Amino acid sequence: MSGHIIEYAHPLYGLMAEFDTPGELVAAARTTREAGFRQFDAYTPYPIHELDEAMHLYDNRVSLATLLGGLFGCAGGFGLCSWISAVALPLNIGGRPLISVPMFIPITFECTILIGGLTAAISMILMNGLPLPYHPVFNVARFAAASKSKFFLCIESADPMFDTRETAGFLGSLNPTEIAEVAR
Amino acid sequence: MQPVELPDKIHVGPVIDEGHSLASVSDKIGGIVLKRRITLGWVFGLLISFAVLQNLMAGAAWLFIKGIGVWGVNIPNGWGFAIVNFVWWIGIGHAGTLISAILLLLNQSWRNAINRFAEAMTLFAVMCAGMFPVLHTGRPWLAYWLFPYPNTMDLWPQMRSPLLWDVFAVSTYLTISAVFWFVGLLPDLATLRDSAKQRWKQVVFGALAMGWRGSARHWQRYEKASLLLAGLATPLVVSVHTVVSFDFAVSIVPGWHTTIFPPYFVAGAIYSGFAMVLTLMIPVRQFYGLQDIITIRHLNNMAKVTLATAMIVAYGYSMEAFFGYFSADTYEKFMIWNRMTGPYAPFYWILILCNILTPQLLWFKKNRTSPFRLFCLSIVVNIGMWLERFVIVITSLHRDFLPSSWGMYYPTIWDWAVFTGTLGMFMTCIFLFIRVLPMITIFELRMLLPGARVKEPVAQ
Numbered sequence: 313m314s315g316h317i318i319e320y321a322h323p324l325y326g327l328m329a330e331f332d333t334p335g336e337l338v339a340a341a342r343t344t345r346e347a348g349f350r351q352f353d354a355y356t357p358y359p360i361h362e363l364d365e366a367m368h369l370y371d372n373r374v375s376l377a378t379l380l381g382g383l384f385g386c387a388g389g390f391g392l393c394s395w396i397s398a399v400a401l402p403l404n405i406g407g408r409p410l411i412s413v414p415m416f417i418p419i420t421f422e423c424t425i426l427i428g429g430l431t432a433a434i435s436m437i438l439m440n441g442l443p444l445p446y447h448p449v450f451n452v453a454r455f456a457a458a459s460k461s462k463f464f465l466c467i468e469s470a471d472p473m474f475d476t477r478e479t480a481g482f483l484g485s486l487n488p489t490e491i492a493e494v495a496r
Numbered sequence: 497m498q499p500v501e502l503p504d505k506i507h508v509g510p511v512i513d514e515g516h517s518l519a520s521v522s523d524k525i526g527g528i529v530l531k532r533r534i535t536l537g538w539v540f541g542l543l544i545s546f547a548v549l550q551n552l553m554a555g556a557a558w559l560f561i562k563g564i565g566v567w568g569v570n571i572p573n574g575w576g577f578a579i580v581n582f583v584w585w586i587g588i589g590h591a592g593t594l595i596s597a598i599l600l601l602l603n604q605s606w607r608n609a610i611n612r613f614a615e616a617m618t619l620f621a622v623m624c625a626g627m628f629p630v631l632h633t634g635r636p637w638l639a640y641w642l643f644p645y646p647n648t649m650d651l652w653p654q655m656r657s658p659l660l661w662d663v664f665a666v667s668t669y670l671t672i673s674a675v676f677w678f679v680g681l682l683p684d685l686a687t688l689r690d691s692a693k694q695r696w697k698q699v700v701f702g703a704l705a706m707g708w709r710g711s712a713r714h715w716q717r718y719e720k721a722s723l724l725l726a727g728l729a730t731p732l733v734v735s736v737h738t739v740v741s742f743d744f745a746v747s748i749v750p751g752w753h754t755t756i757f758p759p760y761f762v763a764g765a766i767y768s769g770f771a772m773v774l775t776l777m778i779p780v781r782q783f784y785g786l787q788d789i790i791t792i793r794h795l796n797n798m799a800k801v802t803l804a805t806a807m808i809v810a811y812g813y814s815m816e817a818f819f820g821y822f823s824a825d826t827y828e829k830f831m832i833w834n835r836m837t838g839p840y841a842p843f844y845w846i847l848i849l850c851n852i853l854t855p856q857l858l859w860f861k862k863n864r865t866s867p868f869r870l871f872c873l874s875i876v877v878n879i880g881m882w883l884e885r886f887v888i889v890i891t892s893l894h895r896d897f898l899p900s901s902w903g904m905y906y907p908t909i910w911d912w913a914v915f916t917g918t919l920g921m922f923m924t925c926i927f928l929f930i931r932v933l934p935m936i937t938i939f940e941l942r943m944l945l946p947g948a949r950v951k952e953p954v955a956q
Contacts, residue, residue, distance in 0.1 A: 418739055
């Protein structure tokens with residue numbers, strides 16, 4: 313037998329600190345990032361743009377997907393008009409051109425918007441890993457306030473620097489109102 | 497990007513009254529759905545709306561049994577109430593998209609309190625609008641023929657026809673509006689899931705929220721997607737009424753064949769839509785005690801948009817009249833003369849009164865900041881905009897090129913049944929919506945609160 317080691321996942325998902333104001337959360341997130349943690353996340357009741365900068369969140373894949381979706385819709389819409397008018401059902405009306413570009417623009421435009429818009433919404437939901445019926449953060453009783461009025465920071469045990477005791481001490485130094493263990 | 501600070505005298509009060517906190521807005525708006533008892537007034541309103549909705553059922557049933565002849569349409573008036581109502585309803589929808597998409601791009605944060613409601617109104621109005629072309633085909637069970645699909649007849653729709661553009665424009669509009677609305681609802685559904693006490697409500701809102709947990713990584717993509725959707729919906733909303741106006745403008749009928757139609761239709765759509773938002777929001781904020789969230793400032797701003805679009809519409813009317821005389825075309829000249837002095841002239845002059853003269857009252861701050869006066873005015877504009885579509889459709893068709901083919905159009909009781917039925921359908925949807933979903937976007941409202949700003953503690 314080779315030395316096959318079964319690695320048990322950490323019994324905790326992570327440690328969660330609760331803050332009262334968005335300012336404290338942004339400061340805490342910046343400190344956490346500067347301390348070297350990477351596997352952590354902030355939870356807020358509304359989007360806070362300062363967090364993107366504090367946590368170095370720059371994900372432009374939704375925009376890229378939307379662009380590609382829009383281009384696909386554009387090509388598809390124009391292709392549909394052209395194929396129907398020139399191949400599937402060509403009608404010679406006084407020798408007018410079969411592929412009459414100006415008349416195809418409205419449908420091409422609508423298809424661009426349709427596919428682009430659907431891609432924006434669906435790619436956002438899928439890249440966020442939703443729908444997700446269960447997530448460990450919901451095990452924290454007070455986490456229900458994350459969708460109302462409180463601000464949370466969770467350092468995950470998946471982070472190589474994570475150590476239950478030391479990380480709890482680190483979170484304590486950020487002056488949270490409460491620290492909770494997040495069960496899996 | 498920081499919103500531009502305007503001098504205080506421009507505003508009449510705050511966007512959201514003082515005294516609200518992150519928790520209080522959630523409780524107030526979420527509480528309407530989760531905690532508030534069903535009141536007698538709501539039941540009464542829903543029952544009336546639902547009763548009126550039965551007109552649609554009766555009207556549609558009789559139409560299916562007897563055919564399109566039960567309506568007042570004839571030759572030359574091939575387009576009667578069905579198209580009038582279609583254009584009216586679809587126009588009403590446009591205000592919702594303007595508020596949710598265009599005002600988002602313009603960084604107008606006051607819109608945060610009214611966009612959810614206006615978007616819901618858009619969805620319901622487009623649903624009502626969609627009824628009419630489908631019923632007007634006369635054989636609604638074959639309505640799927642409008643879409644390009646491979647069939648045994650080896651036939652395809654005419655991709656160069658504005659009527660087919662309409663199919664694409666309206667179905668795209670409905671789809672994108674619904675998607676935008678649902679994306680906006682996600683975080684609020686999570687709030688309701690976390691606030692609900694009963695198990696079944698937690699399950700229903702939980703399933704709809706799809707596990708939203710407010711992660712910063714999620715919000716970052718969410719904001720990007722919202723902005724992209726707004727950017728896509730903005731040209732879309734302009735295109736929809738443009739395509740609707742092409743249905744008219746691409747034809748050669750006098751009074752329809754004009755290049756001013758697209759911009760004038762879009763302005764008219766936004767005009768009637770804002771009037772409908774006011775008609776609905778003023779009673780709702782009263783009954784649900786939302787005066788601290790939908791403030792006088794909102795009403796004032798909406799009144800200003802209404803006035804601005806009224807002026808664009810007034811320009812459209814005067815240009816129509818000018819083009820008629822300036823065209824040196826017998827039929828165009830006759831059309832505008834007939835519109836102003838012919839058998840339907842009273843409708844034309846009432847529409848001028850409703851759409852151009854009455855809204856001038858909005859120049860006065862007293863009228864813009866009085867909910868009651870605004871409500872009355874919005875009803876007048878709604879009627880005026882309906883008359884506008886009636887005048888455009890009927891006065892152009894009923895006396896065209898050949899006097900031998902002239903005729904009159906009189907709507908029948910079944911026309912009225914279907915029209916009032918869609919009003920009932922619209923109101924039924926609104927009544928259900930305000931009870932089952934948060935009618936104000938809670939998470940965007942939080943962003944307006946002073947406590948929501950990021951003030952980082954100074955490092956020691």
